[in-house]
Structures are given as C-alpha cells and as structure tokens.
Amino acid sequence: MTVNDIARASGVSRATVSLVLRGSPLVHAETRNRVELELKRQGYVYNRGAANLRRRTSSSVALVINDLSNPFFAEFAMGVDEALVGEGYVTLLGSTGESPARQETLLASLMEHSPAGVILSPAEHSDGERLQRLLGPHTAVLVFNRELPGAGYDFLALDNRRGAWLATEHLLARGHRRIAFFGGHADSSSCQQRRQGYADAMIAAGIPPDPRWLIESAPTRVEASQRTVELFAHARAPTAAVCYNDNVALGLKLGLIARGVRPGLDFALTGFDDIPEAAQTTPPLTTIAVEPRARGRQAAELLLQRVRDRDAPTRQVVAPVQLVVRGSSGAPPS
Template identity: 35%
Template sequence: MIKKHPNDKITIFDVAEHAGVSKSTVSLVLTHSDKVSDKSKAKVERAIAELGYVYNRDAASLRSRRSRLVALVINDLTNPYSAQLAVGLEQYIYDLGLVPMLVNTGESFARQQQVVNTLKEYNVAAFVMCPAPATDKQWQNELIQSGFPVINIMREISLSSAPCILPDNRKGTFLAAEHLLSQAVQELAFIGGNSDISDYHERLAGFEQALSEHPSAVHSHIINSATTRQGGHQAFQKLRRQAPSVQAVVCFSDVIAYGFIEAMREVGLTPGKDIKVVGFDDLDDSALMTPALSSVRIDAAEIGRRTTAVLKEIMAGNKAPVRTLIDVELQVRESSL
C-alpha cells in the first residue's frame, strides 16, 4: 500500500506500482492508446481512482508539444448540414479520447487564417477543416510543414498534402439529373453554388455528364447563387426570367431548394407539378416538407467515422489515404415525381 504525506503528489510511478504494471503501460492508458489490453487498462483505471491521481495534460502537452484538442474549422455553421456534420464529428473525436474545439469561418479565408493562427498557439493535435473559398495549397502545405496535421472534409484543395474525405458529389448530381431526364424532361437547370469551391465543380460535372449521356436534345441552364435560402429564392427569379418554360431543377443543396420552392409558391407554381425539384444533402426537414423534397443523401456519420479513422492513422505516424470518397444515394420523393 502506498503511503504518502498529504502534501505529496501521487505520480505516474505510484499508479504503476499500485496497478502492478509498467510506467509505459500507465502512459498508454492516459493517452488513450489502443496498444494496451483491456485487463491492463482496467487495472490502471482502478489504481487511478483509488489513489486519486490527476493527469496533468497541460504539462504533458508541453512535453510532447501536442495537446488533446482537435480544431474543427467549419466553413458555415448557419448551414444546417454543416452543423449536423460538426455534431457527428464531435462524438467520433470524443471517442478517440480527444476534445473537439469548434470554430466557424463564415466562408471567409481571412477569418480562417486568423482562427488557425490563434489555434496553433494551443498546440492543437490536428485541424479538421471544411476549407473556405480561396483556400490554396501553399497555405495548407505550410501549415502541415509546421507540424500540424490537416484533414479536409467536404471540399478538396487541389494538390494540397492534406488528406480529404468527400461525398461522391459527381455521382449525386448525375443520379439526380438522370432521374429527371428519365421522365422525359426536356429543359432543366442546375441551381446555386459558388464556383470558388471544389464541390460546386464536382456537382456541376455530374449534372453535365448526365446531360451528355442522354440521347435526346435537352436544353439546360446554370444559375449561380449564394448557398442560402435567399440564394435559392433569387435563383428562381433569375431562372424565371431566362427560362420560363424550365421543367426541372437540380439544386446545389437542400437549403437552396427550400428558397427555390418558396419563390415558386409565391407566383402560384406547385413544386413537383409545375417544376420538379431535387436537392442535395437530404436534411431531416426535407422529408417533412409538402411535397417531400427529393434529395441526394450524404451520410454525415460515415464522414465523421472515416475522418477520425484517418486522424487516428496520422497520429499513430502511419500513412493515411490521400482521398476518401463516401458513397451517396438519391432519395426520390414527391417533389420530383
């Protein structure tokens, strides 16, 4: 039995002795390593509880130059899908024994630079980011070269050294456009999105691929807008002026589709009947609308799981996959039938 003066601090050596294991085993348990058996882990945790040992993570991070914090740098937390994704990521990061620190860049590269510079001072273990528009490979590569692992989610930075986890955007819009073209739609449009981000180009490419594979002559339109509800509303007005006979639209996101549908109703048009509408993201509210919105479903939980799997590999010093594609599927509902 370890006996100490009340003012003496319990050390990692005391825990090891009490548990009957080595100091290195205690260290592995304290750092949430998976290289220790459940039996040894239970012994160490019991010894910690019995001795009242408190692990000084600040001191440990100074020694290793790495904290247990993971920075989640999200492009726009006002977007429901971004918020849903962040919540999913948080739980998976907690499961690794790490602590997420969530920040919002508001789609501003300047703000992204500012928050990253601040978070570097905390010696975060890694940055998981959905890059803001105008993020370039040089900036990301310099961050990585300075010793901070970076993982991109949802968006890809061309030639960046950071691994990325992406939904199969191209497949998603291809499926959406094919679904509409199979119903003999002769005039359709791609609505919304920012040409400064990779997912816009991927989703547009899928839309255009479906058009190229369709044998009949089809008129198509591309309407850019902000990736907001208001952006969808404005996109409808612009499309109405340019192509009043359009029969169907593939929207860059569900949020844009919401705004587009609202604008349709304001002029007496019925979604699904006068214009077929397909969104992208498949937010929870999309199935509850009237009519229910067809949408391309992205599994946010799978993105979170695969992101943390890559993070785990990086932190173990292993080579992580450069590009991970998450499958998507089209959920067909009344808005496009």
Template identity: 65%
Template sequence: MTESDHRRRRITLADIASACGVSSATVSLVLSGSPAVAASTRKRVEAEIVRQGYVYNRSAANLRRKISSSVAVVINDLSNPFVAEFAAGVDEALAEAGCVMLLGSSGESVERQRAVLQSLIEHGPAGVILTPAEGSKVSDLQPVVGLHTPLLLFNREVPEAKWDYLGADNVAGARMATEHLLAQGHTRIAFFGGHRDSSSCRQRVEGYLSALAEAGISPEPRWMVECAPTRMQAATATAALFARDPAPTAAVTYNDGVALGLMMGLRARNITPGRDFAITGFDDIPEAHAQVPALTTLATGPRALGRQAVGLVLGRGNKPDLPARRTISPVSLVTRDSSLTYAHPLEAPAGKAAKRKSRRTGEPA
C-alpha cells in the same frame, strides 16, 4: 504578495503542492485520478485546489506529455444544417476517443479562416478538420497549419494540396439526381445554386453534365445558375430560371438549402414545387423529409462522415509519412414528392402522365 495580487496571478501546481506539503508530482497524480495517492492526501489536495481556485491547464500538461486531447474543426458556414450534423458526428467520435472539439467558422472568408486556424493551432490540437472557404489555396493554409499538424480537408478540395481529403461522391450523386429527373420525362433540367469556386459544386456540375450527355441532351448555359448556397440567395436567384422562354421544368440543386430556397422562389411566382416543377437536393438534412412536398435528395450521412473524419485525422497522427489519401464516401438517392411530377405531360414517358392523372382525379387511366 497581497491577496489581490495572489488572485490576479495564475495559480500553479507548485502553489497547491506547497500549501499541502507534498510534491508537485503528487498533485499531478491527484488531478489524473491515480489510485497511487493515499485517500487522506487526496482529500487534502482536492480541498486546497478548491480553496485556491486552481484550474487545470490541460494544454500545458499535454505539451509536457507530448500529446493533445483536442481536434480543431473549422467550417465554412455555421448556419448550414449539413455542417451541424457533421460537427455532431465529429463530437461523438472525439468524446469516445477522450478528446474535445475546438470549433471555429470562416464564414467563407479566406482571411477569417487564416485567423481562426492560427488561434486554434496555438492550443496544440492533435489535428485539424477543415472545410475550406471558397477560393482557399495551399499558400493560405500551409504557413498557419505548418508541416507537422495533421490536416484533413472535408467536402472541398484545395488545388495542389497534399493533405488528406474526405468528401461525398459529388459526381455520382448529381448524376443520379439528373438521371432520376430524365426518367420522369424532364428534358429541360437546370443546375441551380453554388459557386464554381467550390470544388464540390464543380464536381456536382460534372455529374449533371455527364448524365445529360449520356441522354443526348445539350446543356442550356442560362439554366446553370450560380448563387450562394443559402436559402435566401436561392429564393432571390429563382427569377433567373424564368428570364426567357422556354424555361426549365426541373432542377438539380447544389444542396438542400438551395433546394428549399428554390421552393420559396417558385411559390412566389405561383409555381407549385412537386406539381409544376421538379426539384432534387443534395445532403438529406433532417428538414428535407418534413417539407411539403418532401424533398428528393442525395443522402450523404453527414454524422457518419463526421465520425469517419475523426478516425482519419487521428490515424494520420500515427502515420505521418504515408502519402495523402483521398476518401470518397458513397451517396444514395432518396426519392420523395418534390421530383415526381411532369410539368409538361407530353414530355413524360408514355403511360406515366396518364397514371398520374388517374391518381389526381380518381378516373381510370
């Protein structure tokens, strides 16, 4: 075999062992850091590993040991700050468990999701954490993931799925946001952003509608505006809220990205968020408190959810026969300046509009 052929061929454990005059088992002990190998032998093996450029094939080793040191994470949108915080939590927890994260993104495409999952599953992960692309079905996932790899659905549910699920309390969160706007005196409240193909969006709409119903208010269908849950799409869709009179004076938005996009769209119409129009978000991304006005939102703790997701998916590997679990994480309302406004003072509770005028002008109420 020529030197060129040797370089093209993958160097194996046996090659290192043969060059050093030791067994493959000894080389394996050196790679695992075992103290059972004599210092002189360890030094000779390590030098040969460097000389030959051997790369440890962890997947093959895990296959032999019937374990895996990785977890696959497939999310729907890499640009979403909420997802970034969630992935950071996953990575922290996996590092503590001695594992690594295999990360992929579907870009909201069911076809792309299938391809990414198939590629990552080939690495034999201990489990999969998946935020499903909109429109995902069991039939899209089951043939790829198989029956034996633990799968945790995060943030979005899949109809008729029998896998574990972890998500924020979307219904309660949207209800709290709507009740907060009602308490500020708003009665013309929109639900803005997201697609009804997403279970999280449907659940947040459910919370919004239940709060309106408890207040005796009938929802206005044209104030329920769908759009992709991104900043730019939300800015473009803002016009739909003002297509006809009367227009809403406040909005519960699908997530913080949508809320920030709505702020952009309002400013383009010379409407000042937090003064002329009240807004709530959902997720409490790091950017929310730095906005002007700072965004009222629902804190979901995405980094903590990431850590929780790791515990659930690794735990499932130890208990494969237990029934699927649905874990709902509580959320909390964080009140900031974007929602403390009265676009129409006559709609505000008695005394509150006068107090607000006093704060603006310095005059006694």
C-alpha cells in the same frame, strides 16, 4: 495479451486491430472478420477508458467549417464530436463564413492551442499553400468536402459527380427534358463536380444543357430564393432543377411558392446532402443522401489515423452517395 498479439496472430497491423476494436467502417469486411475471430479466440476484452489514458497526448481537435448556418455542417460537427468524445478529445469548432481571411485568423488562433489535429472544410477561394505554411509541416490535417489545391493533406470527399448524375438521371426518367442545375458557385470544386455529373447525364440522354440552365447562387436559402426568377427569364424555361444542395433546394422551393409555382407538381427539384429537414419539409425533398453525421465520424477517424501514423502516404477517400426519392420530383405537367 495485447493488441500486438492479436495483430501478429491475424496478420494485420496494430492500427487495423485498433480500428476493428473501435468498430471503424474503414476496415474491409473480410479483414474485420479475421481480426474479430482472433479477438474472440484469445478472449480479448477492450478497455476503452484505459486505452485513452495510455494514448492521451493532446486533448483537442480543431474543426473549422465554412458555414455554420447550413444544417449539413451542424450534423457533420456532431458526427466529429461523437467520434472524438470516445477517444478522449474535445472538439473546438470555428466557422469562417466563407471568408479566407477569417479562416486564417481562426486557424492561427487554434494553432496556438496545439490541437492534436485539424479538420478543415475550406472556405471558397482558399489558398492551400498559404494554409500549409500557416499550419506548419507537423500538423495532422484532414480536409473535408472541398479540394484544397496546393496542400498535401488527407482528403475526405463526397462523390459529387455521381450524386448529381443520379439526381439528373432520376429527373430524366420522370420525363423532364429541360433540367437546370441551380445554385453553388461555379469556381468551387464541389460545384464543378456536381455540374459535371449533371452535364454527363444530360449529354448521355442526348440533351446538351442550355447555358441558361446553369444558374449560380451562394449556397444559402435567401439567395437561392432570390435567384428563382432567373429560371423563368426566357422561353425555354426548365421544368425541373438539380440543386447544388438541400439549402439551395429549400430556398428555391420558397421562391417557387412565392411565384405561385407548386414544387413537386408544377416544377420538380432535387437537393444534395439529406439534412434532417429534407424529409420533413412539404413536399418532402428528393435528394442525394451523404449522411453528414456519418461523414463527421469518418472525418474524425481518418484524422486520428493520421495522428497515430504521420508517415503513412496521403489518402483521398471518396464517400458514397445515394439517391433518396421523395415528393419534390414529380413528372412534368402535361
């Protein structure tokens, strides 16, 4: 009995059976049940080791991220690795530090090693067409996190707009009216989408955002901390901020403390990502959980599906997000 028998009997593709066998979250629950019933009926025992040996062609997957100093990407990389190790691949990781030039050098070097595929979280200001020429037409590529305009690759996105909308709604419900959007670079797709979600929620509450409430910062702690002063540079200073990500929120927290402003009491803030530190900092950070490690596993699954089926139509998968309320987002001081 083979995967083919199971696929035929349950009326799905071989690929779907394979996904069910690996416990992939990408299979619809109803389909999964049907396949699992059929597997049970036929008494199928999955031998993962043997499957790897049969399938093994290339042994590495290239993972190129834009900022290794952000724990979000360390978590993401560990998720990728967790999913790939079971499939007999090793992950070769490179970090671009947000430099498109460095990204090209890295990818060119990695391509010499003929990876089975590439997972890429693009540096800011990446040129999709250039990268596509560099990677060639036959490379399996999964883009993560930021859009790569001009390249027709599979894309795993986060639901940025909804995440920022949820955070803004939450601060509004706590009674805040002057709410900033703090951090990120306005020309990155993820920042644009998060700003959009923020603006939607503000406008729905009848509060058109003051342009002075939109403050840019590199998504690093050091710069976010330095830019804290810009929040308080005018009379209509905000009482709360939706931060671009957790790194920025943790930097803002330091900037607030340095000014004698108590985060969570005198000023409310929310993050985005839910890196491990978010729950552990004082006060713990209200944030938008995207489960970076699970996203890493998902990115690896999506890439491997592309490796197995080069001719499938290009896909865009938007991963759901969730508001996690902790101590950093109290009501405004009365």
